[in-house]
Amino acid sequence: MKGTVSDPSWSSNRYTDWNLHVFGLSLGARTLPSAPIAGLKSLVLPVEYIRCVETRYILQHLDVQPGQRVLDIGSPKLLSLFLAARLQAEVHATDLVDYFFERYDRYSHVALGSDQRRYVMRREDARHLTYPSGHFDRVFSIRAVRPASRSRGVITAIWRSSSSAETPTRTGLRATGSGSSSSALTIERHWRGGSFAGAGSHWGT
Secondary structure, three states: OOOOOOOOOOOHHHOOHHHHHHHHHHHHHHHOOOOHHHHHHHHHOOOOHHHHHHHHHHHHHHOOOOOOEEEEEOOOHHHHHHHHHHHOOEEEEEEOOOOOHHHHHHHHHHHHHHHHHHEEEEEOOHHHOOOOOOOOOEEEEEOOOOOHHHHHHHHHHHHHHHOOOOOEEEEEEEEEOOOOOEEEEEEEEEEOOEEEEEEEEEEEO
16 A cells, blocks of 8 residues: 555445536536636536446445555546545546646646645556556556457556556456447456456447
8 A cells, every 4th residue: 555544444435426426516616717618517517427337336346545546547537536536545647648638637726726746647558557566556447448459468557557466366357238339348356455447448349
């Protein structure tokens, strides 16, 4: 564990997608006076309906506790800011492109104030993460592990950045979907002291 945990019983699994939705609405209202467009975006659609199940899954299974260091790979960024704000986690929000930097710099200033340094935004390729081995307590990804042919390299990079010494104590892989055009991959890996959870990774067949 990289940070100081103030209360071991305080975890992300106490929250649901509804808490995230309310957080987004509040964030939009507070951002509106200084950045009207960014504020309206969060007020009108804080969380896409199709993301509710995925974000609920991450909150329930990732088990983020206060003070931990968390890596977000390519997910909708409201969830990563929520973890930084509600759990005082140090969150690194990453993606291949920097499309979210300007807007979430405003949001994180509103949500975190003087603690804005706990929300770090970076461009990263999930297959070649530049973080040192064992840098994170928790890692999550929503719809970033795609297509299936690239998922092995991504999971290997995630595993290395999360824990270099520990071996898995439980590993689960579940594939779901309907129709012939797409499938969904949900991955959950746990080890002593760390975990990775991913939800809703889609690829064409």
